[in-house]
Amino acid sequence: MLTHPFIDPIAIAAGPVQIHWYGIMYVVGFLAFWWLGYRRAQAPFSPLPPEKISDLLFYGVLGVILGGRLGYVLFYQFDAFWQAPWIILRIWEGGMSFHGGLLGVLLVAWAYARHLQIPFLRLTDFVAPLIPIGLGAGRLGNWINGELWGKTTELPWAMIFPAADWMPRHPSQLYQAALEGLALFAILWIFSxxxxxxxxxxxxxxxxxxxxxxxxxxVREPDLHLGYLAWNWLTLGQLLTLPMMLAGVALLWWAYHKGRTPTTLPSSKVG
Structure with a gap:
């Protein structure tokens, strides 16, 4: 059995300036996005030239931060938002939603694709393999902060999170880092x-x-202020992923029955 080591969430402090580990994980994700994007942009069927990756990253960062914060407040703190809408500006208090960030990125990608005059799905196909490393880094940030822990378990790799209690729990943040980060990256990178x-x-x-x-x-403990939504097991995170999975299945079916390969599409108008 393991005990979560106390790690100061503030990685660097210089006077009033404080840099948190969670923020560093975001930077890691953004740098990985740029480096991997630059490599993918050199492929013959890329919709973007390498010099456009920095612009794509800039707009993507805006989509992640604005969408992630808005999604967190609306999905997880709606009652508080209804009483005090300005809490959405309290970014320093933390709180980001993947699903909100995804919607923000999709909106930005749609606008950027229109600007470049390329198909929206061609751009999202390019972007998708660049995202998982950032997702995995974010989950490592959750683990460093000792938050979003799992349910109690007797498995040999169970971990005690003193911020929760002294019961052995699933290190669900590490599960997500491995699956949503490393595994998802490998699957998408090889497939694409x-x-x-x-x-x-x-x-x-x-x-x-x-x-x-x-x-x-x-195996993840549900948010205390939300609990289970139904049947004593359905969480808000699961409810929000159901439309994603259905959309994924529908998009794969459409792609292999109606879609065209990138090499058969008109050449990009990006200059």
Whole structure:
């Protein structure tokens, strides 16, 4: 049995300036996005040239932060938001939602694809394999903070989180880092190394992430202020992933029955 080591959530402090480990994990994710994107942009079927990756990252960061914060407040703190809408501006208090961040990224990608005059799904197919490393880094940030722990268990790798209690629990943050980060990255990166039908990579991302998140939620402690939504096991995280999985299946079906491969699409108008 393991005990979660106390790690100061503040990695660097210089006077009034404080840099948190969770923030560093976001930077790791953004840097990985840029480096991997630069490599993917050199493929012959890439919709973007390498010099456009920095712009894509900039807009993606805006989508993640704004969408993630808005989604967290609306999905997990709606009652508090209804009473005091300005809490959405309290970014320093923490609180980000993956599903909100995803919606933010999709909205930004749609606008950027229109600006570049390329198909929306062609851009999301390009972006999807760049996201998992950031997801995994974010879960490591949760583990460092000793938050979002799992349910009690007697498994030999169970971990005690003093911030919760002294009961051995699933290190669900590490499960998510392994599945939503490393496993999802490997699946998407290998799958997208060859030209695939339009929308197939995006569909696989939605399906695989949704499946991984749905499964881990069974051993993750639900949010205290929400609890279970139904049947003493369905959590809000699982409810939000159901549309993702359905959309992923539908998109994969459409891609392989109606879609075209990137190499058959008109050449990009990006200059």
């Amino acid at each position: 190394r060859q030209p695939r039908p339009l929308g197939a990579v995006s569909g696989l991302f939605l399906l695989a992430y949704g499946l991984f998140r749905f499964v881990v939620e069974f």
